[in-house]
Amino acid sequence: MKEEILQRSIDPAAQVMLAVAEKEHLETAWDRFEKQQPQCGFGELGVCCRHCNMGPCRIDPFGEGPARGVCGATADIMVARGLLRMIAAGAAAHSDHARDVAHTLKLTAEGKGGGYAIKDEAKLRRLAEEYGIPLDGRSTQEIALDVAHAALAEFGQQEGPIRFTRRAPARRVDTWQKLGIDPRGIDREIVEIMHRTHMGVDNDYVNLILHGLRASLADGWGGSMIATELQDVLFGTPQPVRSEANLGVLKADQVNIIVHGHEPILSEMIVAAAQDPELVALAKEVGAQGINVAGICCTGNEVLMRHGIPVAGNFLQQELAIITGAVEAMIVDVQCIFPALADLSSCFHTKFISTSPKAKFPGATHMEFHEETAYDTAKAIVRTAVENYPRRNPARVHIPDEKSECMVGFSVEAILAALGGSLDPLLGAIKSGAIQGIAGVVGCNNPKVQHDYGHINMVKELIRNNILVVTTGCNAQACAKAGLLRPEAAELAGDGLKGVCQALGVPPVLHMGSCVDISRILVACAAIANTMGVDISDLPVAGAAPEWMSEKAVSIGAYVVASGIFTVLGTVPPVLGSSNVTQLLTAGAEGVVGARFAVEPDPFKAARLIVDHITAKRAALGI
Numbered sequence: 001m002k003e004e005i006l007q008r009s010i011d012p013a014a015q016v017m018l019a020v021a022e023k024e025h026l027e028t029a030w031d032r033f034e035k036q037q038p039q040c041g042f043g044e045l046g047v048c049c050r051h052c053n054m055g056p057c058r059i060d061p062f063g064e065g066p067a068r069g070v071c072g073a074t075a076d077i078m079v080a081r082g083l084l085r086m087i088a089a090g091a092a093a094h095s096d097h098a099r100d101v102a103h104t105l106k107l108t109a110e111g112k113g114g115g116y117a118i119k120d121e122a123k124l125r126r127l128a129e130e131y132g133i134p135l136d137g138r139s140t141q142e143i144a145l146d147v148a149h150a151a152l153a154e155f156g157q158q159e160g161p162i163r164f165t166r167r168a169p170a171r172r173v174d175t176w177q178k179l180g181i182d183p184r185g186i187d188r189e190i191v192e193i194m195h196r197t198h199m200g201v202d203n204d205y206v207n208l209i210l211h212g213l214r215a216s217l218a219d220g221w222g223g224s225m226i227a228t229e230l231q232d233v234l235f236g237t238p239q240p241v242r243s244e245a246n247l248g249v250l251k252a253d254q255v256n257i258i259v260h261g262h263e264p265i266l267s268e269m270i271v272a273a274a275q276d277p278e279l280v281a282l283a284k285e286v287g288a289q290g291i292n293v294a295g296i297c298c299t300g301n302e303v304l305m306r307h308g309i310p311v312a313g314n315f316l317q318q319e320l321a322i323i324t325g326a327v328e329a330m331i332v333d334v335q336c337i338f339p340a341l342a343d344l345s346s347c348f349h350t351k352f353i354s355t356s357p358k359a360k361f362p363g364a365t366h367m368e369f370h371e372e373t374a375y376d377t378a379k380a381i382v383r384t385a386v387e388n389y390p391r392r393n394p395a396r397v398h399i400p401d402e403k404s405e406c407m408v409g410f411s412v413e414a415i416l417a418a419l420g421g422s423l424d425p426l427l428g429a430i431k432s433g434a435i436q437g438i439a440g441v442v443g444c445n446n447p448k449v450q451h452d453y454g455h456i457n458m459v460k461e462l463i464r465n466n467i468l469v470v471t472t473g474c475n476a477q478a479c480a481k482a483g484l485l486r487p488e489a490a491e492l493a494g495d496g497l498k499g500v501c502q503a504l505g506v507p508p509v510l511h512m513g514s515c516v517d518i519s520r521i522l523v524a525c526a527a528i529a530n531t532m533g534v535d536i537s538d539l540p541v542a543g544a545a546p547e548w549m550s551e552k553a554v555s556i557g558a559y560v561v562a563s564g565i566f567t568v569l570g571t572v573p574p575v576l577g578s579s580n581v582t583q584l585l586t587a588g589a590e591g592v593v594g595a596r597f598a599v600e601p602d603p604f605k606a607a608r609l610i611v612d613h614i615t616a617k618r619a620a621l622g623i
């Protein structure tokens with residue numbers, strides 16, 4: 001294998017496919033990344049602005065050229081405004097996803113749900129109680145309708161806090177209130193970012209960053225949490241389930257369908273339609289042994305943890321899946337989908353099928369998906385994939401052998417069940433030092449980092465130091481591929497964590513779901529802090545995103561820090577052009593919200609920062 005291919009990814013399946021791509025002259029994100037070099041230095045530092053048509057303006061970071069934009073905006077203003085707009089986009093993406101889930105719950109309650117049903121009634125009732133919705137003598141449908149309306153109302157709410165923020169410890173809420181960052185309606189906070197960052201509005205970088213935190217909290221404790229909770233109501237709360245991960249899950253003798261994107265509203269129905277006897281019979285008719293659904297990115301995580309549907313790969317493997325030549329349909333909804341997939345699919349028999357009215361791709365087949373007719377549309381999409389099977393060219397099929405077993409589906413409810421119904425055993429293990437602390441390691445891939453190198457090395461280093469890792473998103477998929485989500489991976493952990501995992505029969509890295517499910521990590525932290533009678537910022541916990549790329553990750557990082565959790569980023573956000581903003585995020589925030597960011601591209605050094613942080617928090621707690 002060529003050295004330059006080995007440098008692109010540590011994943012053997014990805015390496016095999018990158019070699020095929022090179023041989024067949026197929027372009028991937030890694031090639032396009034190289035063609036972009038050198039990337040714009042002003043953009044990297046965050047010191048460019050297009051917020052009005054007197055610009056574009058930029059600031060010379062060396063102090064030799066302009067120090068202000070035409071309007072007089074400084075580097076501090078440009079960097080802070082740019083960061084806020086990333087938060088707005090990220091919070092909007094998570095929250096608009098949540099809005100669609102709430103809408104689906106509403107349609108389901110009204111009997112117009114096109115095949116959806118309420119799978120977790122107990123959770124529905126718990127949420128209804130939280131919202132103050134009466135339960136006595138009322139049907140599930142009536143309660144579900146009220147919960148859907150209550151959730152939908154949180155988007156446009158003009159005054160007062162959003163409901164789930166009150167799951168946080170009282171001291172945390174108090175901090176938010178004193179700072180004026182207790183979020184109101186989700187849409188309101190996002191709109192206010194767009195207003196404040198318009199030319200000539202908010203020009204105080206501290207005031208801007210504080211509002212960015214407020215909007216991000218509306219994502220973490222609002223949009224993302226609503227998405228998680230209502231998805232559990234509709235599709236079931238995840239419980240531990242075993243499956244497999246990596247491109248080796250594709251099958252040479254079956255119709256392979258990839259679901260890619262984020263919203264399980266689509267992928268749940270595709271999974272159901274792929275089991276429809278009529279379509280399974282059709283698959284046999286066209287010469288296939290069956291229909292194999294596999295996931296990429298977060299919609300893959302959603303169906304993985306609820307149905308054990310295998311994962312074909314994480315973010316940077318979306319093109320590699322098509323290059324296997326064995327994918328009949330790549331079905332996408334929203335977020336993290338390369339527009340490049342359209343051209344690439346046209347080099348194969350693969351149908352690239354877009355489904356969301358919000359996300360169209362030139363060159364894709366658009367089969368629009370609406371909740372009211374969900375099952376029928378899902379069947380039509382799966383039928384298109386099955387009928388495409390005879391067009392596969394066996395001579396171009398290259399399915400790598402690599403795949404790994406995994407155990408996934410550790411919702412907070414499932415973790416509590418594994419602990420025997422109480423947090424006490426976990427707190428006991430933390431107090432005794434068997435488990436030193438907990439790290440949430442999450443986020444994307446980014447060709448700026450050798451694929452999966454940051455994820456896997458950081459996670460291995462943390463568990464070796466007896467830090468329990470909880471994971472979501474593309475980190476979770478990297479860990480699944482590397483075998484870290486197997487109970488046997490406890491062998492790689494330090495003695496204390498190993499003993500706890502072996503006693504409970506769980507992996508040292510717990511898969512908690514998709515990106516919106518980082519809200520599950522917040523809920524777990526809040527529950528631990530409440531049980532211990534401390535704030536989240538007092539806990540021996542930390543967050544990390546070793547290979548992040550998405551604006552959603554910026555919103556996530558902001559709400560995790562604003563919730564009091566130290567967070568290490570592996571790729572550098574575009575803030576270094578302002579020493580003031582950089583200083584605020586990496587140091588000053590500690591005295592404001594009780595947590596800060598660190599940036600450390602080396603996963604071993606990043607893990608050391610987390611270990612040191614957790615050690616210091618333990619000492620402060622006297623444990």
Ligand code: SF4
Nearest residue numbers: 049052055057069071
């Ligand atoms: Fe330039 Fe100011 Fe307009 Fe930005 S808002 S483009 S810095 S004039």
Ligand code: MSK
Nearest residue numbers: 298336443444473474
């Ligand atoms: S899918 S946001 S690449 S984690 Fe959630 Fe992966 Fe990042 Fe998309």
